[in-house]
Amino acid sequence: MKVMLGLSGGVDSAVSAYLLKEQGYDVICCFMRNWDSMANNDVLGNPTLNDNICPQEKDYNDACLVAKKLGLKMMRIDFIKEYWDNVFSYFLDEYKKGRTPNPDIFCNKYIKFDAFLNFAHKNGCEMIAMGHYAKRVVIGDKAYLYKAKDLSKDQSYFLSQINQKQLMSCLFPLGDISKKEVREIAHKIGLESVMDKKDSTGVCFIGERNFKEFLENYLPAQKGKIVDIDTNRVLGTHDGVLYYTLGQRRGLGIGGIHGEDAKGWFVCKKDVKKNILYVASGSEDEHLFSDSAIINNLNFFNEKPLEGEHLNVKFRYRQQDLGVTIHYDNDSAIRLVFDDNYKAVTPGQGCVFYKKDLCLGGGIIDQVFYKGVLKN
RNA sequence: UGGGGUGUAGCCAAGUGGUAAGGCAACAGACUUUGACUCUGUCAUUUCGCUGGUUCAAUCCCAGCCACCCCAA
Numbered sequence: 001m002k003v004m005l006g007l008s009g010g011v012d013s014a015v016s017a018y019l020l021k022e023q024g025y026d027v028i029c030c031f032m033r034n035w036d037s038m039a040n041n042d043v044l045g046n047p048t049l050n051d052n053i054c055p056q057e058k059d060y061n062d063a064c065l066v067a068k069k070l071g072l073k074m075m076r077i078d079f080i081k082e083y084w085d086n087v088f089s090y091f092l093d094e095y096k097k098g099r100t101p102n103p104d105i106f107c108n109k110y111i112k113f114d115a116f117l118n119f120a121h122k123n124g125c126e127m128i129a130m131g132h133y134a135k136r137v138v139i140g141d142k143a144y145l146y147k148a149k150d151l152s153k154d155q156s157y158f159l160s161q162i163n164q165k166q167l168m169s170c171l172f173p174l175g176d177i178s179k180k181e182v183r184e185i186a187h188k189i190g191l192e193s194v195m196d197k198k199d200s201t202g203v204c205f206i207g208e209r210n211f212k213e214f215l216e217n218y219l220p221a222q223k224g225k226i227v228d229i230d231t232n233r234v235l236g237t238h239d240g241v242l243y244y245t246l247g248q249r250r251g252l253g254i255g256g257i258h259g260e261d262a263k264g265w266f267v268c269k270k271d272v273k274k275n276i277l278y279v280a281s282g283s284e285d286e287h288l289f290s291d292s293a294i295i296n297n298l299n300f301f302n303e304k305p306l307e308g309e310h311l312n313v314k315f316r317y318r319q320q321d322l323g324v325t326i327h328y329d330n331d332s333a334i335r336l337v338f339d340d341n342y343k344a345v346t347p348g349q350g351c352v353f354y355k356k357d358l359c360l361g362g363g364i365i366d367q368v369f370y371k372g373v374l375k376n
Numbered sequence: 377u378g379g380g381g382u383g384u385a386g387c388c389a390a391g392u393g394g395u396a397a398g399g400c401a402a403c404a405g406a407c408u409u410u411g412a413c414u415c416u417g418u419c420a421u422u423u424c425g426c427u428g429g430u431u432c433a434a435u436c437c438c439a440g441c442c443a444c445c446c447c448a449a
Contacts, residue, residue, distance in 0.1 A: 010409095091410090102410045132409090158409070201408050211411065245411050255401050256388020262400035266413090283413085318408065344413075 002026045003171060004120035005129040006112060007066060007074070009059025011194045012174060013131030014066040015182045018189055019173040020129055021070055028125060029067045030075040031060050034083035034111055034205040045213025055207065065193040075123070079115045083205065086110035092218050098272035098376075099348030100245040102158075102317075104204045105362070109161040117169055128170050134159055134359075135175030136167060143167040145301055145359040150178040157317045160352040160362025161299050212243045212251065219243070224275035226252060229268055229287050238277045241270045247288060247344025252279060266344075269375065289341040290368045290375055295351045296333045300361035305334070305353060312354045315345050315365065321354055334363065347376045 003020060007013045007029040020027045033056055037046055060076065067074035087106045094101035112130060120128045133148035134156045145167060148154040159167075174182060179199075186195035202208035219242050226236040236254045238244065244251065248267045256262045263282035270277060280287040298304075305311055305326045312321035313336065323339035336351070345368050352362035368375045 008409095012409095100411055104410050107409090155409075199408080202410085204409050207409095248412055249414095250402095250412085253386090253401060255386065256399070258388065260388080262388065264400065316412075317410065319413090346412080349411080 001127065002028065002125040003127045003129050004028045004030050004075075004116075004123060004125040006116060006131070007031055007063045008131065008200075009061075009063040009066075009194065009197075010131065010200055011186050011191070011197055012133070012182060014063075014191050014194045015177075015185050016129060016131040016173040017066060017070055017072060018185065018191070019177075020171065021072065023173075025129075025171075027070075027129075028073045028075060028120075028123065029063065030077055030116070030119070031063045032077055032079060032111070032116060032205075033060075034079045034107070036078075036080050039080060040084065040088075042214070042217055044217050045210040062193040062197070066191055069189075069191060069193075077116070077119055079111050082115045083107070083111055094348045095215065095219055095242050097348075098241060098270045100346045101348045102350045104158050105161050105350045107204050108158055113162045113166040113170065117166060126169075130170060130172060131174060132159065132172050133174050133179075134172045136170065136172050138168070142302055146175070147354070147357040147359060148172075148174065149176045150174075153179050156354075156359040157314055157350060157352045157362075160350055160359065161297070162301075163299065164301050167301055212239065215243055222275055224277065226254065226265075226277045226279055228265075229278040229280050230285075235265065235279065241272055241275055241277045244270065244277055246270070246346040249283075252277075254279070283343075286370075288343050290345045290370045291338050291341050292369045293336045293338075293345055293351070293365055294333050294367040294369075295336060295363035296366045297364040298332070298334060298361070299363065300353075302360070305360060311360070312356075314350075314352045314354070315342065316349055333366065341370070 003025045005013065005017050005020060005027055007017060009031065017027055017029055035042070035056075037043070064074055087103050087110055090106060091101050091103045113128075117128050132155045133150055133153040135146040135148055137144045137146060143164060145156055145159060147156050183195060200207070219240065222240045223237055224241060225234045226238050227233065228235050235257075236252065238252070244267045246267055246269075249264050252265050252267070254265045265279040265281060266283060266285065266288055268278055268280040268285065268287040278287075307326065307328050309326045311324060311326060313324050314321060322342055324336040325339075327335040327337060329335050345365060347365050347368060349365050350362050351365050353360040
């Protein structure tokens, strides 16, 4: 079977290529490029602008070396426009509303598992493959998504918006392999260009950035007041409410206050219209917590959860699973009632549903409540 | 212009005649395919408002000055 593998220039996809080949697949490698810093005016806070070699080109070169080493065909494709139109514009729109979007969830939905999948089909591949840490199990004519064996690297969270058809069309060779083993395999077979490369982080295809500076390229700074939600005192000045997310501590610049214990200040509410950033003192302040939420943009790989069903969810990547109960007030959204009060549940972030290690799908956090009162 | 109080790092804030706690912020690193959280580290020795004095030794004692605050006017 012909499979097109997304080869990023990192160790994970490289080892995936090797494993697929060993399993007998006819593998074609393809490097994707979805972000062009110059074309996208990504200037402020871009640490790589003046580098001699663009990191993307370094990655491409590393990927080519992997393909060559494994004797696999190498291709390259740009989805710059698709990424901007389907992922980044949504990302900016969400920020403009004062929400905190997760671009990588939509990068998978629209780019890797849509544009790229179509590209693979056009090139005669029945399936695509990715170096994600996630496990796909096919039973009969249905595919199921499970957390990766290496729970510390599990990336099912980011796959929560792809559909059954997309899931059916994709292989995840690393589902049962730990990160440690991946590096061992890379060393064993001598994938020198990637075997000791540091894991990549930051927004997929864009990379590590000073996030506030990065956003300033697209969202103008607008200074405003930082207000203590408990006393209404003005404690400082922010650079723009859009740049902060709920639960955030860093970047507020609030020092000690006469006569008070300083426990650190945490963002607990954003008023976009008034341009006020509300903060609470200490990480356990009641204003940081919520007890229910409305989730929309629902996507389930198979059956929807049942009314009243108790499930686990992740409200953020790498957060521990939290218990919730499912309620349907209408067809397009789920109302979650939390087992306990949970901290910093943030509109715009993905909510991903799990039944133990089985990932059912996900949605987007739309509204958050505490004791019946809407918080956003 | 009488009385009282305070002046320690960007902000709070301990401190003692013997050579400057802690917290917040900030910065750096770790963690991390979102953004956060979290963790670790760094952060006053040209130094404790300034200037003199006492002392072997002063941020801590004394004097003067300056600044700010409060009360009384």
